[in-house]
Amino acid sequence: MRQSRVPSFDEQFPMLNQFILELVELYQAGKLNAWDELDDQVKGFFTLEHLHAMEAMVPGWKKMASFSDGITLTHVICVFLGLFMLPEFLSLTHEQQQLAKWIVLLHDVEKDRVKGKRDLIHGFRGAALAAHTLERLGFDHTQEFDEFIDTWSKLTRNAITTSHVDGDLIQDNQKLPAILDGIKKLFDENTPAALIIKGVLLHMSLNVVNQYPQAAPLSEAEIKQFIDPIFLPLLRVMMLADSEGWVLFYPEVRELQRNETLTAFQVAEKVIIN
Numbered sequence: 001m002r003q004s005r006v007p008s009f010d011e012q013f014p015m016l017n018q019f020i021l022e023l024v025e026l027y028q029a030g031k032l033n034a035w036d037e038l039d040d041q042v043k044g045f046f047t048l049e050h051l052h053a054m055e056a057m058v059p060g061w062k063k064m065a066s067f068s069d070g071i072t073l074t075h076v077i078c079v080f081l082g083l084f085m086l087p088e089f090l091s092l093t094h095e096q097q098q099l100a101k102w103i104v105l106l107h108d109v110e111k112d113r114v115k116g117k118r119d120l121i122h123g124f125r126g127a128a129l130a131a132h133t134l135e136r137l138g139f140d141h142t143q144e145f146d147e148f149i150d151t152w153s154k155l156t157r158n159a160i161t162t163s164h165v166d167g168d169l170i171q172d173n174q175k176l177p178a179i180l181d182g183i184k185k186l187f188d189e190n191t192p193a194a195l196i197i198k199g200v201l202l203h204m205s206l207n208v209v210n211q212y213p214q215a216a217p218l219s220e221a222e223i224k225q226f227i228d229p230i231f232l233p234l235l236r237v238m239m240l241a242d243s244e245g246w247v248l249f250y251p252e253v254r255e256l257q258r259n260e261t262l263t264a265f266q267v268a269e270k271v272i273i274n
Contacts, residue, residue, distance in 0.1 A: 006192040007138045009101040012057065017101075019045050020080045027081060027248075034249050035074070038081075042074045058133055060109045072111050075245045079104050082244025089237045099192055100237050103199035106130045107238065120170045120204070120215040121160055127179075127201035128153040131186060131193070139193040145186050152182035156201075163215060170216040171204070176226055190230050198231055199238050206268060208239050208261040220271050227272055236265045 010017045023041065026032040032041070046054075046065060054061040065073040083089050083104055089097060110125035131149065135141050159175035162168070179201065187193040207217045218226065227235060240261050247254040 006095055006098055009098050009105065012137065013105070015050070016054075016080075020077070020084055023077070023081050024084050028085070035078075038078060038249075039070070039074045042077050043070065046073065057137065058105065058109060060129055064109050064111060067111060072108055076104065076108050078248055079107075079241045079245035082248050083237065083241035086237055086240055086244070088233070088240060092233060092237065095192075096233060099195055099199075100234055100241075102134075102192075102196045103203070103234060103238050104241060106133065106196065106200050107203050107242070118168075120168055123201055123204045124159050124171050124179075125157050127183075127197050128156040130197045130200045131183070134187075134193045134196060139187070139196075140191060141187050141193065142185060148182060148185050152179070152186060155179060155182065161216075168215060173205070173216055173218060173222060176222070180226060190228075195231055195234055199234050202226070202235060203238050203242060206235070206239060206264060208264040209243055209257045210260055211257075223268050223271050227268065229272060232265070232269060232272060236261075239265075 023032060023038070026041075032038060051062050051065055054065075064076075067073075080101070083100060089100060092100065106126060106129070108122065108126065110129050111119050111122040131153065135145060135149075155175065156179050159172040159179060160169050161172040161174075163170045180198070183194050183197050183201075187197070202218075204214055205216070205218045206223070207214050240258065243257045243261055244254065247257055
């Protein structure tokens with residue numbers, strides 16, 4: 001990974017980081033046993049004042065927090081909770097752990113309703129928002145940032161196509177070469193900001209849980225083209241944690257989905273290496 005300044009998630013969001021650590025303690029002590037209990041904790045933590053403070057740091061946070069009566073906000077916190085306990089996360093370097101936390105923070109900020117259906121394109125919209133947010137928060141970027149950011153954001157947000165299966169709006173993976181090339185122009189290759197944005201962009205792009213296939217999964221050729229060995233560990237922990245964010249309180253389902261995700265990434269790793 002090229003050396004580049006990484007603003008610390010722990011220092012930028014100390015209250016949130018401490019809140020997650022406290023939730024981990026409660027969960028591991030058997031004192032946090034159900035989604036409703038977590039939901040109460042989240043609603044108690046995110047006061048109106050705190051939501052305003054988060055919005056000042058991460059534009060779009062308040063809208064995300066209000067989506068579906070707060071279910072997305074609680075899911076994001078549950079993803080953090082799962083992330084902090086993952087063996088794969090704990091085995092990362094300190095810098096990689098910071099990057100993983102940033103990815104989780106931003107991965108659902110652009111989630112919204114799409115004509116009453118699941119939002120299958122929020123990863124791409126979220127990546128566009130993440131680029132602006134990270135630049136504002138002090139992440140290193142190239143001298144070309146101001147020249148290209150608006151054009152790239154428009155490209156990424158509008159990389160949408162229609163599913164041939166059910167007519168849903170889905171991400172247009174044919175635009176990925178141009179989107180990823182744009183990330184390189186804005187932040188250079190495999191810098192902290194570039195890796196975070198790629199994590200947000202692609203967090204719905206691999207089939208990992210059999211019960212919930214992705215709407216627009218990458219082909220093997222696309223996996224080899226778009227995911228490299230530096231990015232792979234971050235995407236692995238993101239997708240493991242994202243799954244945890246829905247099944248943390250269902251041990252049997254949690255174990256099943258964890259094993260399915262790890263198997264999917266073993267296959268992806270072989271594709272990338274070969």
